[in-house]
Amino acid sequence: MILSDTIVAVATPHGFGGISVIRISGPDSKNIIKKISLTNRKNKQFKHQAVTLVNIIDNDGLPFEESVVTFFKKPHSYTGEDTIEVSCHGNPSIVNRIVSLCCTSGARPADPGEFTKRAFLNGKMDLVQAEAVASLIHSKTAEGASLNFKILCGDLSKEMNTIKKELKDLLVKIEFELDISEDCLQPNLVSRSLLSLKTIQATIKTALESHNSVRMLNDGANVVICGAPNAGKSTLLNCLSGIDRAITGPEAGTTRDTIRASISIGGTPVTLIDTAGLRVSKNKIEKEGVVRTKKEITRSDCVLALTPADIPIKKKHLKISSGPTIHVITKADLCTKKKIFYFKNKFPSACIISAKTSFGVPKLLDALQKHMGLFSSLSPIVPVTTGRQNLILKKISCCIQKSTNLLSSKGNPQLELVSFELRDALEQIDAVLGKTSTDEILNSVFGSFCVGK
Numbered sequence: 144m145i146l147s148d149t150i151v152a153v154a155t156p157h158g159f160g161g162i163s164v165i166r167i168s169g170p171d172s173k174n175i176i177k178k179i180s181l182t183n184r185k186n187k188q189f190k191h192q193a194v195t196l197v198n199i200i201d202n203d204g205l206p207f208e209e210s211v212v213t214f215f216k217k218p219h220s221y222t223g224e225d226t227i228e229v230s231c232h233g234n235p236s237i238v239n240r241i242v243s244l245c246c247t248s249g250a251r252p253a254d255p256g257e258f259t260k261r262a263f264l265n266g267k268m269d270l271v272q273a274e275a276v277a278s279l280i281h282s283k284t285a286e287g288a289s290l291n292f293k294i295l296c297g298d299l300s301k302e303m304n305t306i307k308k309e310l311k312d313l314l315v316k317i318e319f320e321l322d323i324s325e326d327c328l329q330p331n332l333v334s335r336s337l338l339s340l341k342t343i344q345a346t347i348k349t350a351l352e353s354h355n356s357v358r359m360l361n362d363g364a365n366v367v368i369c370g371a372p373n374a375g376k377s378t379l380l381n382c383l384s385g386i387d388r389a390i391t392g393p394e395a396g397t398t399r400d401t402i403r404a405s406i407s408i409g410g411t412p413v414t415l416i417d418t419a420g421l422r423v424s425k426n427k428i429e430k431e432g433v434v435r436t437k438k439e440i441t442r443s444d445c446v447l448a449l450t451p452a453d454i455p456i457k458k459k460h461l462k463i464s465s466g467p468t469i470h471v472i473t474k475a476d477l478c479t480k481k482k483i484f485y486f487k488n489k490f491p492s493a494c495i496i497s498a499k500t501s502f503g504v505p506k507l508l509d510a511l512q513k514h515m516g517l518f519s520s521l522s523p524i525v526p527v528t529t530g531r532q533n534l535i536l537k538k539i540s541c542c543i544q545k546s547t548n549l550l551s552s553k554g555n556p557q558l559e560l561v562s563f564e565l566r567d568a569l570e571q572i573d574a575v576l577g578k579t580s581t582d583e584i585l586n587s588v589f590g591s592f593c594v595g596k
């Protein structure tokens with residue numbers, strides 16, 4: 144696709160620094176840089192993938208900046224168009240002056256994500272890869288960045304294309320069967336089709352299951368520490384974060400508000416949230432504290448439900464959240480070995496700890512990592528990383544399930560309906576890869592990018 148206009152934007156963060164990079168993309172890129180610069184290497188300037196040292200000149204032809212210009216000839220550039228990158232001194236006043244000179248010379252300011260959108264429209268990458276660019280830039284962990292790099296290189300796209308090929312092969316066989324007489328059923332068509340569908344469904348299921356852990360890898364996870372007053376919540380927050388973050392004390396109801404501390408578990412940033420103790424209270428402030436605790440629970444990725452070892456544990460203490468929850472029995476240092484043994488038998492999945500002595504804390508961290516299923520970029524599983532991909536993959540999974548059910552039903556399988564479901568699944572795969580995306584979807588994907596990418 145050839146876009147007729149030329150866009151310009153700063154590709155590096157705003158502010159002072161050694162260098163800032165300004166990106167220009169479109170058919171007029173070369174003309175624009177020629178208009179606003181002077182160089183004494185007249186014949187050798189602006190060759191593909193070569194750098195040219197230039198003086199940037201103002202409207203009166205007076206130089207005010209020395210920059211290095213790199214030219215990428217279409218289609219061998221990020222966007223697939225003629226692209227110029229100006230590396231200038233990292234001073235916002237210089238950067239803004241160059242951008243505005245580019246605009247008066249024929250470029251227009253780029254929209255957020257417009258360079259990547261052009262790369263997508265010019266077939267340099269599919270929509271899954273384009274999304275990986277945004278995720279790579281915003282990923283909060285090295286693991287997340289590595290994973291997004293793999294997806295940018297095409298790992299997930301390859302997986303989608305493999306599924307597409309398998310579904311297409313299946314569809315061809317089903318439609319061939321529909322075209323010939325019923326008596327000539329291809330041998331083992333149903334059993335072989337069911338086997339293929341089972342394999343595809345398993346791949347999709349794994350990709351979907353890892354979506355949540357990947358989200359935590361990119362964005363970080365929220366872990367809420369809750370339980371009755373005096374359960375040892377704030378002491379555990381301080382113990383896990385290694386800082387004296389929250390006030391602790393023997394008085395029940397010490398913590399009234401939510402208190403946050405950041406830690407890293409297996410490379411994933413985790414925000415620990417200490418909360419007000421859950422109890423019925425007439426005190427207005429304490430009541431508000433409990434409301435806030437409940438709000439944090441609904442937004443959490445995992446809840447630590449604390450019960451102290453020195454008071455009887457009731458079922459209601461453990462039913463704090465319907466989401467992932469780890470039962471933590473605190474103050475184990477106050478217990479005899481016999482009591483700890485009793486707890487281990489009665490609550491086999493609970494973590495028994497003492498935040499005072501750190502007993503059981505490493506095991507709690509392991510349990511937390513396991514519970515949240517924190518993802519490793521080294522895993523051979525290729526996960527879906529965005530909400531859009533997750534939603535579409537669920538639809539594909541649904542079509543495959545319907546096809547499986549139709550083929551498994553007794554009597555002659557309704558192959559027309561199977562064919563309809565498979566076609567739907569194929570359309571959804573094209574939607575994941577961006578082959579059939581509407582402007583609205585593209586705007587929502589690229590609108591979340593930063594300007595200059």
Ligand SMILES: Nc1nc2c(ncn2[C@@H]2O[C@H](COP(=O)(O)OP(=O)(O)OP(=O)(O)O)[C@@H](O)[C@H]2O)c(=O)[nH]1
Nearest residue numbers: 372373374375376377378392396397398420498499
């Ligand atoms: N022996 C022992 N005491 C603990 C332990 N953890 C907490 N405590 C004590 O228990 C009391 C309550 O601890 P906090 O951490 O303030 O309890 P909390 O759950 O935050 O209490 P509220 O904020 O009032 O809801 C304090 O006196 C702590 O020193 C522990 O592991 N062992």
Ligand SMILES: [Mg+2]
Nearest residue numbers: 376377397398
């Ligand atoms: Mg507290």
